[in-house]
Amino acid sequence: MATTAPLSIKTGELLQGARSEKRRVLLLVYHHDGVEMAPMSPGVGVVVGREAPADVVIRDRSISRRHARFTLVGGEVVVEDLGSRNGTRISGQRVESGVVKAGDEVLLGGIVASVHVLSGSEMPPFGLEGSDALRFALQAEIVRSRFFGRKFALVVVRSLGAQASHLRHWGLRVREALRPVDRVAFYSADTLEILLPEVTPELAEELAKAIVARREGEPVLVAGVAVSPDAATSIDKLIEVSHEASRSATPAEPVRLAPPEGALVYVTPKVDSTRPPDAAGPPGAPPESQWEANGHLLATKSPLMRSLVEVALRAARSSIPVLLRGETGTGKEVLARFIHDGSPRRGEPLICVNCGAIPALLVESTLFGHERGAFTGASQQHKGVFEAAAGGTVLLDEIGELPAAAQAALLRVLETKRVTRVGATKELEVDVRVIAATHRDLDAMCDAGTFRLDLLYRLNAMTLNIPPLRARRDDIATLAAGFLAQANSANISRVQSLAPEALALLKCYSWPGNVRELRNAIERAVVIAEGDAIMARDLPERIRLAVTSPSSPPTPSRAVDVSRSSEPGVAPALSQRASEPLPSRPSEPLPPRASEPGQAAAPAVGLKTRLEQIEAELLLEALRASDWNQTEAARRLELPLRTLQHKIKVYGIKKLGYGVAR
Numbered sequence: 001m002a003t004t005a006p007l008s009i010k011t012g013e014l015l016q017g018a019r020s021e022k023r024r025v026l027l028l029v030y031h032h033d034g035v036e037m038a039p040m041s042p043g044v045g046v047v048v049g050r051e052a053p054a055d056v057v058i059r060d061r062s063i064s065r066r067h068a069r070f071t072l073v074g075g076e077v078v079v080e081d082l083g084s085r086n087g088t089r090i091s092g093q094r095v096e097s098g099v100v101k102a103g104d105e106v107l108l109g110g111i112v113a114s115v116h117v118l119s120g121s122e123m124p125p126f127g128l129e130g131s132d133a134l135r136f137a138l139q140a141e142i143v144r145s146r147f148f149g150r151k152f153a154l155v156v157v158r159s160l161g162a163q164a165s166h167l168r169h170w171g172l173r174v175r176e177a178l179r180p181v182d183r184v185a186f187y188s189a190d191t192l193e194i195l196l197p198e199v200t201p202e203l204a205e206e207l208a209k210a211i212v213a214r215r216e217g218e219p220v221l222v223a224g225v226a227v228s229p230d231a232a233t234s235i236d237k238l239i240e241v242s243h244e245a246s247r248s249a250t251p252a253e254p255v256r257l258a259p260p261e262g263a264l265v266y267v268t269p270k271v272d273s274t275r276p277p278d279a280a281g282p283p284g285a286p287p288e289s290q291w292e293a294n295g296h297l298l299a300t301k302s303p304l305m306r307s308l309v310e311v312a313l314r315a316a317r318s319s320i321p322v323l324l325r326g327e328t329g330t331g332k333e334v335l336a337r338f339i340h341d342g343s344p345r346r347g348e349p350l351i352c353v354n355c356g357a358i359p360a361l362l363v364e365s366t367l368f369g370h371e372r373g374a375f376t377g378a379s380q381q382h383k384g385v386f387e388a389a390a391g392g393t394v395l396l397d398e399i400g401e402l403p404a405a406a407q408a409a410l411l412r413v414l415e416t417k418r419v420t421r422v423g424a425t426k427e428l429e430v431d432v433r434v435i436a437a438t439h440r441d442l443d444a445m446c447d448a449g450t451f452r453l454d455l456l457y458r459l460n461a462m463t464l465n466i467p468p469l470r471a472r473r474d475d476i477a478t479l480a481a482g483f484l485a486q487a488n489s490a491n492i493s494r495v496q497s498l499a500p501e502a503l504a505l506l507k508c509y510s511w512p513g514n515v516r517e518l519r520n521a522i523e524r525a526v527v528i529a530e531g532d533a534i535m536a537r538d539l540p541e542r543i544r545l546a547v548t549s550p551s552s553p554p555t556p557s558r559a560v561d562v563s564r565s566s567e568p569g570v571a572p573a574l575s576q577r578a579s580e581p582l583p584s585r586p587s588e589p590l591p592p593r594a595s596e597p598g599q600a601a602a603p604a605v606g607l608k609t610r611l612e613q614i615e616a617e618l619l620l621e622a623l624r625a626s627d628w629n630q631t632e633a634a635r636r637l638e639l640p641l642r643t644l645q646h647k648i649k650v651y652g653i654k655k656l657g658y659g660v661a662r
């Protein structure tokens with residue numbers, strides 16, 4: 001396998017080696033959306049700038065149209081500033097021109113470039129994708145995992161410490177620990193996200209340990225691992241929990257696994273139950289936009305949500321079952337915590353359990369417990385969720401996934417307020433408030449006979465429908481400000497605010513992942529922002545492009561933006577979106593795409609386009625895995641060769657040299 005050369009060696013020495021061992025010299029330019037790579041040839045200059053005809057185009061306002069030229073001359077890499085506005089700096093020194101040594105940081109305006117020398121007769125299968133490209137790949141993995149029942153993992157790797165090290169010092173060597181099918185994406189200057197397809201949790205952990213294994217003189221790396229479907233089944237949840245896991249990693253325990261979702265998510269600590277249950281938020285919290293109970297924050301400004309919260313607060317005082325409906329990431333769990341924390345039960349446990357993530361055979365024993373010897377493997381008596389939550393609240397998330405037998409047993413518990421452990425003859429009295437949550441249409445499931453109508457009646461004494469974020473755009477600023485403040489205190493960051501154009505973009509986007517997607521976007525923006533405000537360029541590409549992308553359905557040959565989803569060497573023939581300029585800075589907030597305030601907007605990426613993106617991803621993956629042998633790729637995909645060739649043409653997929661315009 002090709003390896004990176006030690007960065008302490010001077011470029012000149014490396015180039016000696018490069019000639020004798022066919023080493024190759026690469027210019028790497030790190031920017032907000034990823035890393036561009038340009039192979040360097042003797043005497044041929046590589047111009048980095050904001051617009052074509054620069055060879056490496058980075059759409060970043062801090063660099064000039066033609067900012068700097070890198071040339072391999074006489075065994076050394078020389079950089080010349082091309083009269084740029086913000087200058088070129090080598091290791092902090094502003095220069096007109098100068099020699100770049102391997103490992104030197106070359107600052108072009110606000111972006112970083114560096115030179116690397118790779119050994120081996122071929123270019124390594126190295127590619128750092130943008131984080132949006134990784135989202136598409138994750139979506140494809142989720143679909144595949146559902147169809148074929150295979151697991152995959154998302155690993156977040158970051159360098160640790162107050163002086164977290166830029167990934168140019170360690171990013172390339174991460175590849176060495178990975179398999180060719182694994183995909184590496186740029187998250188921020190000190191963090192990578194890695195998709196590991198087809199892994200068991202054990203293999204994912206092993207790979208993560210190999211990635212963070214420390215070498216002499218290298219920075220401390222830690223990793224958070226989230227395996228799907230165990231820990232999460234949606235893109236944003238995977239991102240959320242893998243980053244959470246990475247934040248809990250330490251040098252002593254550098255790899256942390258996100259807990260499986262079916263596990264009891266948490267049990268609230270006992271709190272001072274003498275406090276009035278509906279006590280208002282923290283001192284100074286704007287009462288019109290935030291509620292807080294037991295440290296949990298529920299931020300909203302939307303009249304729609306405010307009335308929902310008020311109803312929830314009234315419901316909190318009683319013990320009636322509440323059914324929370326809403327798309328993934330809308331805040332069902334937040335509202336459930338809020339109801340619990342606002343109820344007289346708040347000194348007792350709240351146990352959240354994802355019914356969809358418990359293996360079907362274990363649902364009843366998880367919820368109701370089992371006696372020793374009740375089934376093979378039941379070596380101990382075990383209390384179920386209902387017993388463990390005695391006096392408190394149980395949140396049954398994804399209630400629509402409950403198997404028929406468990407539905408019947410749950411109905412019995414709700415009717416009799418008694419549970420029977422699996423294998424027991426005796427019933428036990430339980431005093432538990434049940435909150436159920438779902439993103440599914442339970443009425444339609446009742447009509448189809450897959451959910452019990454009598455159980456639905458028991459659960460929905462009160463139903464709260466949480467609107468998707470796109471239907472309450474007036475919440476976006478409040479939520480974003482709350483997440484910014486939280487991310488700031490976690491990162492000890494200097495980012496204070498959101499620039500008006502960034503907020504305008506947030507308000508225009510359709511948020512298919514709802515509040516969780518917004519939270520993830522703000523958390524990333526805080527770590528990549530350069531100034532004291534989040535700018536439009538700090539937001540994910542899909543959010544920036546949602547405003548400028550055409551609203552009419554795309555034609556097939558430009559429907560799929562896979563320009564960043566592929567490793568270097570793979571790009572679509574036509575990449576309309578990638579070549580579009582950034583939205584200009586609007587002086588006024590842009591209007592929402594929904595026709596009326598509060599009305600759901602059409603998602604920025606429609607179902608057809610999303611499916612096409614997934615299909616293109618699968619084609620690309622099969623082609624890569626087959627070393628671009630179409631017959632082999634067609635066999636893997638179980639497609640006739642002609643169909644594959646047709647699709648390749650329709651999607652404009654082709655293999656390129658290094659993805660850099662030359």
Ligand SMILES: Nc1ncnc2c1ncn2[C@@H]1O[C@H](COP(=O)(O)OP(=O)(O)OP(=O)(O)O)[C@@H](O)[C@H]1O
Nearest residue numbers: 297298299327328329330331332333334515516519
């Ligand atoms: N009103 C809100 N105020 C503050 N944070 C919120 C709010 N709504 C959602 N969040 C945040 O968004 C993320 C998703 O929320 P939550 O887990 O409650 O969604 P959910 O609807 O239960 O999702 P899923 O159906 O996928 O389990 C969490 O990080 C949560 O803290």
